[in-house]
Amino acid sequence: MNAMTERMIQLGLLVVIVGGWQLGVEAGVIDVFFFPAPFDIMKQIVAWIIDPGFYRHVSITLTETVLGYVIGTALGVAAGVWLGLSRGAYRILDPFIKALNAIPRVVLAPIFVLWLGLGLWSKVALSVTLVFFITFFNAMQGVREVNPVVLANARILGAKRSSLLTHVYFPAAASWILSSLRTSVGFAVVGAIIGEYLGASAGLGYLIAQAEGNFDAVGVFAGIMILAMFVLIIDRILDIAEARLIKWSPHSTESRAT
Amino acid sequence: MALAVVKSATTMMSPDKPRPMVSIDSVTMSFGTFIAVQNVNLTVADGEFLAIVGPTGCGKSTILNAIAGLLKPASGTVSIDGAPVHGVQNNIGYLFQQDALLPWKTALENVELGPMFKGTGANERREQSMKWLAKVGLKGFEQRYPHQLSGGQRKRVQMAQALITGPKVILMDEPFSALDIHTRHLMQNELLALWQEERRAVVMITHDLEEAIALGDRVVVLAAGPCSHVIDSFPVDLARPRDVSEIKLDPRFMDLYRNIWSSLRGEVEKSYERHD
Numbered sequence: 001m002n003a004m005t006e007r008m009i010q011l012g013l014l015v016v017i018v019g020g021w022q023l024g025v026e027a028g029v030i031d032v033f034f035f036p037a038p039f040d041i042m043k044q045i046v047a048w049i050i051d052p053g054f055y056r057h058v059s060i061t062l063t064e065t066v067l068g069y070v071i072g073t074a075l076g077v078a079a080g081v082w083l084g085l086s087r088g089a090y091r092i093l094d095p096f097i098k099a100l101n102a103i104p105r106v107v108l109a110p111i112f113v114l115w116l117g118l119g120l121w122s123k124v125a126l127s128v129t130l131v132f133f134i135t136f137f138n139a140m141q142g143v144r145e146v147n148p149v150v151l152a153n154a155r156i157l158g159a160k161r162s163s164l165l166t167h168v169y170f171p172a173a174a175s176w177i178l179s180s181l182r183t184s185v186g187f188a189v190v191g192a193i194i195g196e197y198l199g200a201s202a203g204l205g206y207l208i209a210q211a212e213g214n215f216d217a218v219g220v221f222a223g224i225m226i227l228a229m230f231v232l233i234i235d236r237i238l239d240i241a242e243a244r245l246i247k248w249s250p251h252s253t254e255s256r257a258t
Numbered sequence: 259m260a261l262a263v264v265k266s267a268t269t270m271m272s273p274d275k276p277r278p279m280v281s282i283d284s285v286t287m288s289f290g291t292f293i294a295v296q297n298v299n300l301t302v303a304d305g306e307f308l309a310i311v312g313p314t315g316c317g318k319s320t321i322l323n324a325i326a327g328l329l330k331p332a333s334g335t336v337s338i339d340g341a342p343v344h345g346v347q348n349n350i351g352y353l354f355q356q357d358a359l360l361p362w363k364t365a366l367e368n369v370e371l372g373p374m375f376k377g378t379g380a381n382e383r384r385e386q387s388m389k390w391l392a393k394v395g396l397k398g399f400e401q402r403y404p405h406q407l408s409g410g411q412r413k414r415v416q417m418a419q420a421l422i423t424g425p426k427v428i429l430m431d432e433p434f435s436a437l438d439i440h441t442r443h444l445m446q447n448e449l450l451a452l453w454q455e456e457r458r459a460v461v462m463i464t465h466d467l468e469e470a471i472a473l474g475d476r477v478v479v480l481a482a483g484p485c486s487h488v489i490d491s492f493p494v495d496l497a498r499p500r501d502v503s504e505i506k507l508d509p510r511f512m513d514l515y516r517n518i519w520s521s522l523r524g525e526v527e528k529s530y531e532r533h534d
Contacts (some may be wrong), residue, residue, distance in 0.1 A: 158423070
């Protein structure tokens with residue numbers, strides 16, 4: 001099957017689902033209170049996109065996501081590389097890490113609001129707790145899975161500990177870390193949105209929460225669509241970054257299993 | 259007959275007695291309670307090509323790793339050029355059986371590693387590396403990543419990488435066993451040519467007796483493991499330069515092969531009995 005046919009089938013599926021949905025609404029089979037017409041959702045999205053005030057919400061959510069993402073990733077990589085290299089430290093800290101990771105992060109949201117207020121940072125904190133562990137476990141795994149022969153070779157060639165980090169451990173961990181970055185970007189958004197949803201005065205999560213408060217299903221669905229696009233765009237940016245960073249890998253485009 | 263002390267200097271071809279480059283004195287290597295090799299004594303002279311053969315699982319590689327300083331002997335001492343080995347050695351070149359190149363670096367960057375870690379300036383090490391890559395026949399492949407090279411080409415890069423630092427001793431752990439037979443012969447000849455240019459002490463581990471005789475100045479036979487030890491040592495007095503694929507037809511080669519095989523055979527059979 002060539003790419004063209006696949007695209008046509010995908011398009012066909014979309015038309016059938018959305019068209020069927022729209023027809024169902026018009027025939028009165030589907031209750032618009034629960035499932036608003038796709039056409040109305042589109043109208044709402046367009047209305048938001050042409051409204052300058054809407055971008056304030058987008059930029060706030062984006063800032064929270066990016067901050068949570070960057071901080072969580074940086075901490076995760078640092079901790080992961082450290083514990084990957086030091087078995088002793090890992091054995092001591094392992095139960096604590098497991099316990100912390102076992103906490104459902106959503107319940108932390110009210111605590112972060114209590115500590116950090118209703119503003120930006122409580123959402124960033126929630127994002128960080130979600131992102132950290134994914135990156136952490138991947139970075140640790142990446143460091144541990146360094147081929148011992150490659151490591152021995154580098155040491156014989158004269159690599160000291162710092163050169164081993166920059167030339168062997170970090171690049172070896174990079175593909176693991178990058179694959180975790182794609183998973184964690186979704187979590188960064190989730191963290192930001194849940195934070196906003198539970199208490200905020202702006203942001204996409206706040207928009208959805210507000211629409212929900214008014215039983216405005218159109219607003220909720222439109223918000224969800226916007227969020228999906230939001231994540232897709234970030235994902236695409238990561239795609240490009242990954243292709244640039246890992247050009248040495250034989251399957252840099254398909255090796256992102258997580 | 260538990261062990262045999264092997265005198266090496268006498269087997270050298272050069273008239274004046276060269277100094278010993280690697281000395282292994284009553285070395286025992288063990289992992290927990292498992293003793294891989296026991297009481298091994300070996301001396302490799304400067305410029306000597308020593309081939310060690312033995313059945314699989316006899317602990318051949320642990321001896322190399324002890325020389326490289328990657329493993330610490332349970333007892334006994336290893337010294338290179340008179341200096342005892344403590345920790346990983348940087349004055350050796352190690353050719354591994356597996357791929358040891360950094361996959362995220364190009365061929366050129368991989369060859370540059372040694373000089374870079376030793377602090378050679380960027381321009382100088384680039385120049386050296388280009389020269390070495392050309393020497394191993396990889397001119398024009400400098401910017402390829404390891405996954406873009408064939409198995410033989412990767413071996414060549416590894417050879418350049420190991421030799422560029424001008425090591426005192428070259429260690430080889432079945433370096434060509436993963437290659438197909440034609441590539442293997444080609445690589446063996448190239449290795450001999452490179453070695454002939456600038457003779458270093460070489461310790462090569464192999465399970466391929468033909469390879470050992472064709473390349474080495476001396477072939478040492480190890481007993482089947484565990485508690486492996488040196489059981490025999492055969493000088494190889496075939497003229498150099500040698501052609502690996504032709505030398506096998508030489509009647510002296512066949513005599514040597516018969517002699518060494520009669521010694522090795524018993525050990526190989528023992529090792530099969532233990533493993534099956």
